[in-house]
Amino acid sequence: MRPYRAVIVGTGGIAHAHAEALTSLGSSRVQLVGAVDVDAGRAEEFAKKWEIPQAATALADVLADGVDLVHVCTPPGSHVELATQALEAGATVVVEKPIAVSLASVDELLAAEASSSGSVAVVSQHRFGSGARKLRGIVESGSFGRPLIATCHTQWYRDAAYFTVPWRGSFEIEGGGPTMGHGIHQMDLLLATLGEWDQVTAVAARTSRDTDTEDVSMALVTFDSGVLASVVNSVVSPRQTSTLRFDFENATVDLEHLYGYTDDDFTVTAAPGFEDEVAAAWSKGPTGQPSNHLAQLSAVLDGLDAGTTPPVPLRTARATLELVAAIYKSAFLARPVHRGEITPQDPFASRMNGTGAPWSGS
Template identity: 60%
Template sequence: MSQRSYRTAIVGTGAIANAHAGAVQAAAERASLAAVVDVDAGRARAFADKWGVPRVFASLAEMLLEEEVDVVHVCTPPQQHASLAKQCLAEHVTVLLEKPPALSLAEMDDIVAAERRSSARVATVFQHRFGPGAIRLRRMAGKAELGRPLLATCATQWFRDEAYFAAPWRGSWENEGGGPTMGHGIHQFDLLLSVLGPWREVTAVASRSARPTQTEDISMALVTFDNGAVASVVNSVVSPREVSALRFDFEHATVELEHLYGYTDADWRITAAPGHDDIAERWTAEKSEVPSGHDEQLRAVLDALDAGQPPPVTLDDTRLTMEFIAALYASAFTGERIQRGQIGPDSPFYQRMDGTGAPWAEVSIA
């Protein structure tokens, strides 16, 4: 496979943009940053100076008109993600789209339709899929080396104080699309879904318990999967002892991951069932020091582009995760069990994640 050098641009220069710039820099033999876009000219220039980016633009449209780029990294606040992705696709430019990729299933399907009309592709940033431990787990699970998946737990218990929500786009359905389910726990349960495969049904609760937001600050879900596995999913921004944790109980081994914002092999633990000690031996035989993160996902995206294949994570993959979020909210706000495929264009939860409205919508937090 021949490698080429890809010209890239970053739209939005908030904190997460630095992870993207660092990933491009780490792949310097394969990619370069040609331009940066931000409505705040001073912030854009400071970011460009920091990362050695030659050109700065105030709008994506202007950049696409003047620069020939292969990949655009969309790092803006969430409410702009769908429209910016569609602009890039209209110009046949591939997009690396930060989470959440859209604010609703309706927006998600608009992006899918735009991709079908384009020669370019969209990859969603779910960087936790790309650590060596996650790749190894999916491979071993896919080959049935661990036996059948039976039970899993997934917890994103983080802490965000009231000052965090001072940014005007945070904590609102219109601007962020949801609370910790949409913007925080999405990384962990996306990794869960990437291992266990298609989910079948969701039963959930959500509450706004402490933060002055429109959205929830806690959600919990019970999930069943097509393969018969069951899982619990917890998402929180009110937990002083922060943790991101996943546990998978297979027939022949328990596989656990505990970290916060990224992991290495040191954060995984394997406990083999009696008579299956070889599983732990096979796992540790591939031990790696490579961390999960944007660097590894960008390398995987570039590999796919070199091979002429859709870059991971595809829109089909992403839609399964977004549909799970919509189902969680629908279950939490209606009290019903929600099955995959149930939320269609006629559902209020297709158009907005809060659907029929959060039960606390008219109640303020003292």
């Protein structure tokens, strides 16, 4: 089998994580054949760094060469257009989070995927670390008892200079603030662990950053299983951390990291009297895999090899984006929001700020 031919669209910071992962997988399995960026100089510089033979300013310029994989690493507002273009060429698309700036845009992409021989995988690298996979196995087996409560906190720090980049802090281009662009990875892992959510009650505020979006949000999420979870998303927290905590009947599992975790970032605490069985259960399952792009992109290629849909499929990722939209709707309308409530006719389906952020004056 010939190696897969891959291109990267958008050559900013996150594109280097994709290039490093693809390079690590070996040229006999995948080859980077194109780098695309609206800034020709940046595309050429990226291509030179990663020894990519072609640099271009338009995706169409490289699709004609029989590309198998298109990695979309541009600002969120352009994801759907670029992914659709790649799907029309029959390529498989790997899209960075957030997938799109609205649920309506995701549904457009789902329609494009349905009429294509290609498919869409959404970057959700925290699902692929061995610790998270082991934790999901614990939930499925019930070996720690039922999960009861959880916390999911993304408390990062982005100063005023960070938001001088034109597309940042914009509902139109970025889709939202830390709820959309920063906490979405932790929230995705929360859903991957606990399953379907049922209701959310949230608040959001613009506390100090000069943006159109929030810089802090907080939410209480109820899951179908009855689990209650608190969610915090912030870009005004000087001590940066990403934390997830799951309290089961017989144990607590803590994960604390920043942008990626290893097995050592998990702590397991048994309830009194359950020490031996908790230790035995946690000792089983996968080990040694950090959460990173390499883990997910390797799984994407495995899916292509097997002729199956690569993980994480677009419809799965949509569920995470629906939670984001529900947090905004609940915060801006000051009421609980249920899963499935945001129908195509809802203003919060077509844009995350829906009827307008309270501080926008609209």
